[in-house]
Amino acid sequence: MTNLKARSTAPADLEGGLASLRGDCARMAPRWTAPGHPGSPAVPPSRINGVDVPARSARLLDAMSEYGD
Template sequence: MEQLIGDCRQMAAHWRVPVSGERTAPAPAGLHGITVPAASAHVVAGMAEFGD
């Protein structure tokens, strides 16, 4: 779990926050091409599929 938290902290700088402070959902096309570091792949592999 500590490794996952560390990976999230490293990625936090890459996440964009809207200037207005409003939460907006990304366009579906913006979600393709997401990669998971090899060191964290086992965590993602154990997660349920979306909608399960």
């Protein structure tokens, strides 16, 4: 026997706009759970001593116009 009352997991309107997306998210939100603990604390800038970048990577970035120019 076929269950005619089964719910579809697909969004109702695949070509919808922002309102449709917000509606889909609002319907899914009760199923999501927040993490029980916050992420790791930020490191204060005074504890950051420097970053080692391999010369090959530095040359690659220097050759890219949006980074080197």
